[in-house]
Amino acid sequence: MSQSSSSDQSGTCVLQQEDFKPGARTQMEWGFGGRRRWRDGALLMALFLGGIGAGQFVVSTWLIDSVTSAFVGLLVVGVGKTVAHLIYLGQPKRFYRLFLRPKTSWISRGLIFMVVFVAFGAAYLAPDLGFDWVPWETGSTFSDALLVGAILSASLVMVYDGFVLASCKSITAWNTALMPPLFFTYAVAGGTAMTYLTLIAMGSNIPNEDTLTTIDSVLLISMFALLVIYVLNMKTSTATARESLRRLTTTKVAVAFIGVAIIAGLLVPLSLTLYHEVATTETIASVLLALSSILELAGDLSVRHSILRAGLHAPVFSEGL
């Protein structure tokens, strides 16, 4: 059952029809249906920050070797995602209990990945952040092992949200094998955008810029392809999936999905990234890159928002009742 009532302007409870509706029901438990609207939005922020923060750490350490940018990524996950989760929980004081069931629950698994990532990431960056009393140095075998651990756990942080959603059997728009790769690709692209923005804000040169822009363009194209497959998959699936698709394309959610996620978040950045290569001055190139990164991040947030909003439970009634 969904959180079934909300307060109207006068503060009295009004029944939302979802509970007594025979057809597909909107999932309202994870965002935007509850009485605590702003707190419910925290879950979306947790998904978003976890993806882009872990992505930024991986891109910054693996591809461009920027300690500051990697540290920002670590903070986005360690502080941003953690706080967003705590705001969302009904009983935040009991948060430690979330780690207890990794055998069957993707939330437990994801949070364990997150703690491992923050621990490995912090330990790897420690010597470069001025904690020179630690008994290892950057570049040592131990430090390399820490980096491998951090990158692996960061990748799991990027992908686990997809598994959380895909595990919900009655929500056909989520219960698809496309969810994990979609979330992973968006996290890497969001991480690349965050890395660009951090370096531009610091006024530093972007090392390996050509490689990064090529990777970014490939990611944007892959994301577009994944979204097209996702939409086609829904179109040919159950009636509930088709209803989810209708929501994504013809209701208010379409503004976020088509307007922000696809046009502003994918197609415009793709053209800006291509145009950036022929920009005449470095300032223009930086402005274009910054603009494209901001749009990509907006698209990342919107795609997660749209997927949550498109979540519809299949009708409770089986054929033949």
Add this chain to the structure above:
Amino acid sequence: MVRWGMVIDLKRCTGCHSCTVACKVEHHTPPGVFWAKVVRIESGKYPTVIRQAVPLLCMHCREPECEKVCPTGATKKQPDGRVTVDSEECVGCRYCAVACPYGARCFTSDWKDYFTGDTKPSSPYAEYSKRKWLEESDKGVVSKCDFCEERVAQGKQPACVNACPCEARTFGDLDDSESEVSQLIKKRRGMQLHPEYGTDACVYYLPAR
């Protein structure tokens, strides 16, 4: 060992909502929280279409999705087949509510008065109701039907079964092949909702025709 289950006869249910109200009175659930609901559906094909009422509650699944996804272990399968939520262990993440295919779970951020919509009770009854609710569940956690644990422990029927004027609900031991529930399922082709999810529900429906 007993395995509690319920059989709902769709031929008898008139959709009077007595079960919904009885459940609310028994468990003092605040506004917006429905452990027992009745939904009206249309079924069949023209020209033999009927409109019928279908009571819904937690199916106390043998393979519950809610228990599988719960990260804290607050959702538990009891030895007697009931699926319960320990409100002292629940963190209010709502994964179970999203994963349950039957819409059986409710999240309550805070207790609210029925008439004022406020967290302060407006009458002595509301005050009693709030105290009882906070004793049984809590704020910031998820709740659901527990097959009236206390009543059943005293040898009574669950409140919804007791209140049903049409005797559409039968409660009993599914593991006892001679029990009324087992016999009804056998003789009248009792069916589970969405068997394809593999939840193996302990609430069975007898077809309306």
